[in-house]
Amino acid sequence: MPVEIQGDTRIWRRRDRAASARHFGATLAVAALVVFCAKIISDQTTWEFVGSAPLQGADLAMRMWPPRLSYLTELWGPVIDTIHIATLGTILGVMIASPLAFLAANNTTPSRALVRPVALALLVTSRSVNSIIWALMLVVIFGPGMLSGIIAIALRSVGFCGKLLYEAIEEIDAHTVEAVASTGASRLQVLTFGVIPQIAPAFAGISVYRWDINIREATVLGLVGAGGIGMALQGAIDTLAWSRVSVIFLVILGTVVLSEWVSAKARAAVI
Known part of the structure; x- marks a missing residue:
């Protein structure tokens, strides 16, 4: 575990500065990829249909009830x-x-x-x-x-x-x-x-x-x-x-x- 000495105090860190920078860069890259994918999905989604989904689902459930047990x-x-x-x-x-x-x-x-x-x-x-x-x-x-x-x-x-x-x-x-x-x-x-x-x-x-x-x-x-x-x-x-x-x-x-x-x-x- 890396140790950073500041004066007479030792500070124990999980990563050294280089590893922390690499971890931050990787996290930032993953976050950017997630945002990019979300943008693509959003552009290809018809949100009007998504908004009416509860009504459509309820209508379909009413059509399916009661089951024809015969x-x-x-x-x-x-x-x-x-x-x-x-x-x-x-x-x-x-x-x-x-x-x-x-x-x-x-x-x-x-x-x-x-x-x-x-x-x-x-x-x-x-x-x-x-x-x-x-x-x-x-x-x-x-x-x-x-x-x-x-x-x-x-x-x-x-x-x-x-x-x-x-x-x-x-x-x-x-x-x-x-x-x-x-x-x-x-x-x-x-x-x-x-x-x-x-x-x-x-x-x-x-x-x-x-x-x-x-x-x-x-x-x-x-x-x-x-x-x-x-x-x-x-x-x-x-x-x-x-x-x-x-x-x-x-x-x-x-x-x-x-x-x-x-x-x-x-x-x-x-x-």
Whole structure:
């Protein structure tokens, strides 16, 4: 900690003069950037619409009330489709992410110079593209429906699961691996008996957690034609059937709450 001496008095300061000047300059630069961004946002905002937002919101809420509960019977199919999209997409994503995680981990990759960068690039690419973007592209390729939603969920899950899994692989106890290798075990046997048992709880926890996230993401993929309850929501909005929209919102909320409960119980059971 810098000390400044003034006469017989020592003054303890958090930073010296040079560090304080750099800190002040950095703070000023960030403040200027924030003001500049706020100015751009303000110029592109129609403040008349913002001012009338409370009235518009209240009017929309009145249109959505009361919910048409008789519409519930038509939503069971879309809800089940949404769960199928999330579940199958998670399974497919985990199946693709698992080998990539072993290729990306420092202690299991066959080549740190060639294979590991490629595996990391694939994981980063998967994480960088939102599931809605994946769904938009896949609907063009495969057409609207559940298949596009399943693959979109899978592609998005690969990067998430792969990153957490390869980090778990890198944190395993190396002594256990060395003990298995010292018995003369092959590389595959070392992975089977020395690595996989150590990462099994993390693998199960990551998979369940991603499934919980995918339930939420699957509810909106239908807005771009990728199946599930989102398609029913888009249809209700397009026809201005607001009493149906409120029912769909309640069903989505119930589905998300149920998936959260199931995932919490599953994680508690496997971890």
